[in-house]
Amino acid sequence: xxxxxxxxxxxxxxxxxxxxxxxxxxxxxxxxxxxxxxxxxxxxxxxxxxxxxxxxxxxxxxxxxxxxxxxxxxxxxxxxxxxxxxxxxxxxxxxxxxxxxxxxxxxxxxxxxxxxxxxxxxxxxxxxxxxxxxxxxxxxxxxxxxxxxxxxxxxxxxxxxxxxxxxxxxxxxxxxxxxxxxxxxxxxxxxxxxxxxxxxxxxxxxxxxxxxxxxxxxxxxxxxxxxxxxxxxxxxxxxxxxxxxxxxxxxxxxxxxxxxxxxxxxxxxxxxxxxxxxxxxxxxxxxxxxxxxxxxxxxxxxxxxxxxxxxxxxxxxxxxxxxxxxxxxxxxxxxxxxxxxxxxxxxxxxxxxxxxxxxxxxxxxxxxxxxxxxxxxxxxxxxxxxxxxxxxxxxxxxxxxxxxxxxxxxxxxxxxxxxxxxxxxxxxxxxxxxxxxxxxxxxxxxxxxxxxxxxxxxxxxxxxxxxxxxxxxxxxxxxxxxxxxxxxxxx
Numbered sequence: 001x002x003x004x005x006x007x008x009x010x011x012x013x014x015x016x017x018x019x020x021x022x023x024x025x026x027x028x029x030x031x032x033x034x035x036x037x038x039x040x041x042x043x044x045x046x047x048x049x050x051x052x053x054x055x056x057x058x059x060x061x062x063x064x065x066x067x068x069x070x071x072x073x074x075x076x077x078x079x080x081x082x083x084x085x086x087x088x089x090x091x092x093x094x095x096x097x098x099x100x101x102x103x104x105x106x107x108x109x110x111x112x113x114x115x116x117x118x119x120x121x122x123x124x125x126x127x128x129x130x131x132x133x134x135x136x137x138x139x140x141x142x143x144x145x146x147x148x149x150x151x152x153x154x155x156x157x158x159x160x161x162x163x164x165x166x167x168x169x170x171x172x173x174x175x176x177x178x179x180x181x182x183x184x185x186x187x188x189x190x191x192x193x194x195x196x197x198x199x200x201x202x203x204x205x206x207x208x209x210x211x212x213x214x215x216x217x218x219x220x221x222x223x224x225x226x227x228x229x230x231x232x233x234x235x236x237x238x239x240x241x242x243x244x245x246x247x248x249x250x251x252x253x254x255x256x257x258x259x260x261x262x263x264x265x266x267x268x269x270x271x272x273x274x275x276x277x278x279x280x281x282x283x284x285x286x287x288x289x290x291x292x293x294x295x296x297x298x299x300x301x302x303x304x305x306x307x308x309x310x311x312x313x314x315x316x317x318x319x320x321x322x323x324x325x326x327x328x329x330x331x332x333x334x335x336x337x338x339x340x341x342x343x344x345x346x347x348x349x350x351x352x353x354x355x356x357x358x359x360x361x362x363x364x365x366x367x368x369x370x371x372x373x374x375x376x377x378x379x380x381x382x383x384x385x386x387x388x389x390x391x392x393x394x395x396x397x398x399x400x401x402x403x404x405x406x407x408x409x410x411x412x413x414x415x416x417x418x419x420x421x422x423x424x425x426x427x428x429x430x431x432x433x434x435x436x437x438x439x440x441x442x443x444x445x446x447x448x449x450x451x452x453x454x455x456x457x458x459x460x461x462x463x464x465x466x467x468x469x470x471x472x473x474x475x476x477x478x479x480x481x482x483x484x485x486x487x488x489x490x491x
């Protein structure tokens with residue numbers, strides 16, 4: 001998506017739970033009075049190689065008292081091991097936000113005892129055109145905790161170029177380097193960039209799509225091509241024209257939680273162009289890669305059918321709705337996750353009028369995507385056939401503004417759909433109809449008396465017309481027979 005807030009979630013529950021069985025305390029609770037304290041010392045070590053798989057080892061000890069230490073482990077992690085007593089595993093730390101994508105693992109420490117926790121996670125660094133970005137998992141520790149975090153990069157030819165803050169120490173190695181920082185940290189994440197031997201880009205073609213990426217990410221092209229193949233027919237049914245060529249490229253994140261997940265180029269007539277995806281998608285929710293890819297692809301379909309970027313709410317709403325729905329149909333984790341995120345905003349119909357102020361290139365935040373999603377969800381639920389007919393008729397004229405898009409939809413919706421647009425403030429054209437009684441004042445559109453092949457829906461107006469026609473035919477036949485019988489008797 002163009003700017004949906006990124007999240008990390010690739011559940012490894014089946015791998016984690018067999019190893020993390022909480023110690024049996026009364027009622028499953030931690031003993032009273034045990035919390036993290038200044039006596040806890042953390043030695044957090046991350047090892048990284050050219051495959052960008054991080055091996056994490058955390059050594060914990062308490063100097064002079066029994067205490068509970070906790071650590072956040074990303075749900076994309078695997079192979080968790082520990083020699084300690086795990087007393088609690090929480091699904092998250094705060095119940096929402098990025099921490100809900102981590103396991104909060106609490107372990108019991110006794111004075112002088114050493115506890116080791118270990119796990120690994122993929123795509124700890126992301127690589128493109130001779131540049132790599134390392135992004136640690138969230139690093140949060142109990143108040144007063146002491147110790148350090150270190151990252152050892154073993155990658156021949158690698159050279160540190162930039163870190164997010166001044167580290168405590170940088171050590172150069174023959175085959176890499178080590179970055180070490182003392183607690184407390186100034187931020188929740190340790191990140192840095194480094195140069196690596198350049199890897200050539202390759203092109204992978206599938207239909208109108210051309211993926212451009214390093215060989216290490218070839219699996220990404222295969223995965224997205226398969227996803228597109230599953231839903232290409234749906235896109236063809238919805239839009240009269242398809243993009244002729246789309247070049248799919250990738251870019252590196254600057255740092256976590258900043259920058260778009262994807263974007264499209266606005267050059268040309270819309271039939272050709274590019275879609276660019278953030279490689280940080282590989283660290284996000286399972287299926288976020290597909291959601292963002294399809295989101296940007298829907299933008300390309302809309303541009304190819306005469307909907308300019310100026311109709312922003314229409315672009316973002318349809319792209320978000322279709323991409324999330326398709327991910328849900330594919331059984332990807334990102335669909336329910338994003339929908340739950342949208343639901344937390346508590347969007348109502350009266351909020352949607354704000355969407356008319358959305359302009360191209362503006363960073364509005366995830367609440368605006370939630371509103372745009374909700375608008376199209378309601379439209380499809382209220383009058384799916386009307387929305388489809390509106391999409392099928394795109395390209396006959398240019399939709400350049402939010403008002404153009406609202407009017408185009410309005411002209412194809414049934415009475416209930418028109419009412420929703422009016423009451424939500426998205427339709428200016430029909431606002432004066434509400435007080436006049438929209439149920440009797442708005443005529444049924446003639447082009448709605450046909451069946452949408454992809455949806456199998458027939459409007460009530462069609463049934464009524466057929467019924468009236470049948471009654472008329474029967475009446476004519478009966479009158480004709482009566483006249484014939486009368487003439488026969490007279491003869």
